[in-house]
Amino acid sequence: MKKVITGNHTVSFGVKSARVEVIAAYPITPQTEVVEKLSEMVADGELKARFIKVESEHSAMAACIGASATGARAFTATSSQGLALMHEMLHWATGARVPVVMANINRSLGPPWNIWSEQTDSLSQRDTGWLQFYCENNQEILDTIIQAFKICEKVSLPGMVVLDAFYHSHTAEPVDIPDQKLVDRFLPPYNPEYKLDINDPHTFGGLTGPEYYYELRYKIQKAMVESVDIIKSVGKEYGNMTGRNYGLxxxxxxxxxxxxxxxxxxxxxxxxxxxxxxxxxxxxxxxxxxxxxxxxxxxxxxxxxxxxxxxxxxxxxxxxxxxxxxxxxxxxxxxxxxxxxxxxxxxxxxxxxxxxxxxxxxxxxxxxxxxxxxxxxxxxxxx
Amino acid sequence: MKEIIFYGRGGQGAVIASRLLAAAAFKEGKSVQSFPFFGVERRGAPVTAYTRLSDTKIRKRVPIKTPDYVIVLDPTLLENIDVTKGLKKEGHIIINTKVPQSNFPFSKRFKVFTFDAAAIASKHKLGSKSAPIANTSLLGAFSKFTGEIGIDSLTESIAEGVAVKTEENVKAAKEAYEKAR
CATH class of the missing domain: 3.40.50.920 (Rossmann fold)
Structure with missing residues (x-):
């Protein structure tokens, strides 16, 4: 189904297609209509998810990490200063190996206050261990949100889908939203091997000394390297489904x-x-x-x-x-x-x-x- | 490619008009793009919105500098904004006003259409009496004046894209289309 929608709403429709189960967000500037639309979808029962309104972006990411650790598919969206505030939690998500997906709408960092497009906000998160995808148009944004969940869940790492403020976020253009049955086949429910379970209690991210931490970092790097081929194979599989192929x-x-x-x-x-x-x-x-x-x-x-x-x-x-x-x-x-x-x-x-x-x-x-x-x-x- | 700029004030529906036009043209198989001036919007303050319509894929991601059409939702803006800026030589200006086109000095250089869209909007109780929302009426007139969009696709787009007073907006667009000369 093709719709003429803004980049912001494109993200929301992508998240809906991916059947996200938990959305946590802080709803004030520099937030965008991404989560406004999602909150409507949840309220209207179109998307069966829990929408958690939190008091800061730092908490939004913390809530997503917690949700993902229990095996729920989790999502949030932010921009500029909001992303900067999340910084500590971005490292946490990677270390905890939770495949949270986030949309970041590239906006300049203040001061001076500026809500317009610049990539320095997301690129400042270069070393947090998040996969990062930069999209060129609304169609790619939708397609990348859906693919990001699949890629991230395969490598147990979080991923950021990045779009430009205004040039995408506020620009309406035709977007093809694939049939839900196809997306469901492409992206089955998230079911991790290890998850937080009150009936089988374990600790995640507890104190780990020099004898193990080093190897855990190696494993993250290894997963990142392996994600190269996974991005390609997922992009090809998505292409077979929609006719739109993606690589790195x-x-x-x-x-x-x-x-x-x-x-x-x-x-x-x-x-x-x-x-x-x-x-x-x-x-x-x-x-x-x-x-x-x-x-x-x-x-x-x-x-x-x-x-x-x-x-x-x-x-x-x-x-x-x-x-x-x-x-x-x-x-x-x-x-x-x-x-x-x-x-x-x-x-x-x-x-x-x-x-x-x-x-x-x-x-x-x-x-x-x-x-x-x-x-x-x-x-x-x-x- | 045809490029259209909408000039209005916050609350008059310029951004929505630019989206409705894009969605209507999309129904006719065009490649489309619609976006507001990239800024902070406030009620009453000048608002600019842009629509691109093309037979080929649109890749340009910058505001429109040389429009084919300019649509003015609020004639008071003409005092402060040069709506002819960048307008192509054969470009058209469509103004929501009762004033005849010959009153506008730029009508010597460009094709100007004036149309009392506000009267039609008022009749259909769109907006308030003092501040009617004439965006859909003016789109109906745009359809007639320029032929860039069919009235049926336009009214379909309005029916799908306007959640409040949908029926009234559709009727206003149709009436404007009938009356525009």
Whole structure:
């Protein structure tokens, strides 16, 4: 069934399709209509779930961890400062190996107060051990929410589905919601091997000394590495069901491309229009869209960049004191390669500044010049 | 691709109108996109909403800069907002007002339609007497003036997308469509 819905409501419909059993959320700014719609669905009996209204995002995540530990499928949504407040609990969810799924609507961190799109909030959670998926349109948001539960439950790790404030959250566009019977077959009820059970009491996350903690961390890393193939196989299985295939990266018009742009999120979709403009001018430019940030798709990116001469990475985020975060990660992935492209970083769209297609065209034209040497460029900044 | 900007005030239904138009065009097989100006909305304050309609997939994720159509829900906005900004040369402006189009100086440069959508909204008791909600009536007029959307898809979209006074909104759109010249 196709519906014209906003990114926020798309998340809610994805959660409903996944038959989530517990939703815990804090309903005040920077919260979004994601949980408002879910609370309506629960109140109307359309979604058989427990909606727990809590007093902070920190508690929302704590409630989700508890629910997931009992074997319930759990979900929450947040943004910016709300995600920052959850930080401690994000590490907890990973250590407890609970497959909580969360939607994060990328919003800039204050002050100054700003509710517009920027990825620094979710990328600041890089080292918490959460899988992270960056979506380019509402259809992908719906599809990724459903897939995230399956992937996360297979590897016993939590996952974050990330969308852009406004560019997705408040934009209505057609979304195909797969038939519930198909989703039920794709995503059976969550039934973990170990769970909290009052009739068979165990402790989760108790004190563990140096003799075991180290190996537990190794196991989490191993699960992350294994999730690469699981994301691919789940994406393929989902594709067989819906015709929409997903991997960790997407290559757009990269055949024969000497120059590559790298982007993620909503901006990547605008970048495709820019690539079309450049291709019409006979420029050999392609786009790599990074969908999975954790696990980081090192091998896929290395392969996709193996024939490129120059790469421009566009980041709607910044690690202050260094550079764009995707830029750092990509450079690090390429370091041991024998043949590496020249690589330049572009900071763009912080605080929700629009990144227009002609700016993306200019980035591609700039990096194609042999004289271009600027490691970091602030696109369109009034500086 | 056709790009439409709605100018209204918070509470007049500009954002809903942009969604209803997108949903209606989707029924006609178009690729659609609808979004508000990315900001903080307050009742009475100026609100801008955007709709894109296309025969091919829409990938652009930025506000509309060069619209084909501009729809003004509240004529008082014309004092502060240049609604012709970026409007394509052959672009149209549709204004909810009793004032004839020749009164607007920009009617020399652009095709302007004026239509008293507020009167139709009042008749169907949409909004209050002093502040009628004319969004659906103006969409009916848009359908007639531009032919970009069929009245049947539009009324279907209104019937599905408007939860309050659904019947009245459908009737208002139909009446506006009949009366618009």
């Amino acid at each position: 990266i997407e290559e757009y018009k990269t055949t024969g491309a000497k120059q590559l742009l790298v982007a993620s999120g909503a901006m990547a979709e605008t970048a495709k229009d820019a690539i079309d403009i450049l291709r019409k001018k006979n420029k050999k430019v392609g786009l790599l869209r990074v969908r999975a940030f954790r696990p980081f798709p090192k091998e896929d990116l290395k392969k996709a960049m193996s024939k490129a001469e120059v790469v421009g990475v566009i980041d709607r985020n910044i690690s202050l004191g260094n550079e764009g975060i995707f830029f750092q990660e990509i450079k690090s992935a390429l370091y041991n390669e024998k043949r590496r492209p020249a690589i330049y970083g572009f900071i763009a769209g912080l605080g929700g500044r629009d990144v227009l297609e002609d700016e993306i065209v200019r980035i591609a034209e700039d990096i194609s010049k042999r004289s271009f040497k600027k490691e970091i460029t602030w696109v369109g900044a009034k500086i």
